[in-house]
Amino acid sequence: MPKISAATVAQHRANRLRDLLDAGRAIVAEEGPEALTLAALARRVGLSRPSLYEYFRSREELVAAIVTDELPDQARRLAEAVHAVDGVPARVEAYLRTVLEIIVDGSHGAVVALSAHALPEPSRRRIRAEHEKLLAPLAGVLIEARVPQPGLRALLIHGSVEAAARTLRPGDVAQSENVLQALLDLVLHGIGVDRKNTRPDYPR
Template sequence: MPRISADTVAEHRANRLRALLDAGRDLVTEGGPEALTLAALARRVGLSRPSLYEYFRSREELVAAIVTDELPEWARFLERAVAGAEGVSAKVEAYLRAELGVITDGSHGAVVALSAHALPDASRELIRTEHERLLAPLVGVLEEAGVGEPGLRALLIHGMVESAARAIAPGREDHNETVIRALVGQVLHGLLGEVSSG
């Protein structure tokens, strides 16, 4: 029996799986989606290919595991951001800031790049379901505010956040805060709501 590095075999497997997922994400961040192969992952963590097959039978299974591992944590982060705010406007702003933070985090790009690759239908369905959970806190706030078609509105707002993320520049805090305030203003007040009706 192989030597384990935890109190139980289950803990050892959970720790090893965590290390594999983190190493896989690092490979994608460093070299793009093409860098993620079972051979490269085995080399990175010092496992033999047969040992790696105990965790992932194919590259597609590895990709799906990395993507579905990340999405629930992002969903919990967004839920906590909204729960910590008081009032509809503050909750929407908290959601926008949190989602923008997630999108501009380096690991997000790796996950998005991976999810664009061909995956089995079951994996795609799981990713789609988890992605919907990312919008759920915002949908809840919009429902609470009596906004019509809250699911559609949340999806459109998500598109605005993705656009704002492209305007974010590392190390330019004043500029980034201007982008965030413009995004919040656009979502909460619309374009014409921000100018005098004169």
């Protein structure tokens, strides 16, 4: 039996799996998603390919494991941020601020890049289910505010945040705050156009 580095075999496997997922994320962050292969991961952690197969039988399994491991932690951060404050505006701001923080760090980029790869349908379903949990805290705030179609609107708001994050420069705190305030204004107050005063032929 291989030497274990924990109190139990189960704990040893859990620790090893955590090391493998962390190493996989590091490969993606440093070299891009195409560099993530079982061979590259085995070299990174000093593990033989047969030993690695005990955890992942294919690159697709590895990708799905990294993505579904990352998303629950992001969902937890969002839920904690929203529940730490009171009132709809404050909760919306907490959600937007935390989403921006998540997006501009390297982990979210790795998740997005890996999710774009062709994966078996069961893996894609797992990823979709976990991704929907990211929207749950915001949808809950919209439900509390009695906003119509809260699920759809939460999805649209999240898309706006992802678009806004592409305008950010690493380390530019002032720009990040400007983007956050623009998002808050857009989400809470719209773009300021009175639909009653728009031209008759304007699509509504």
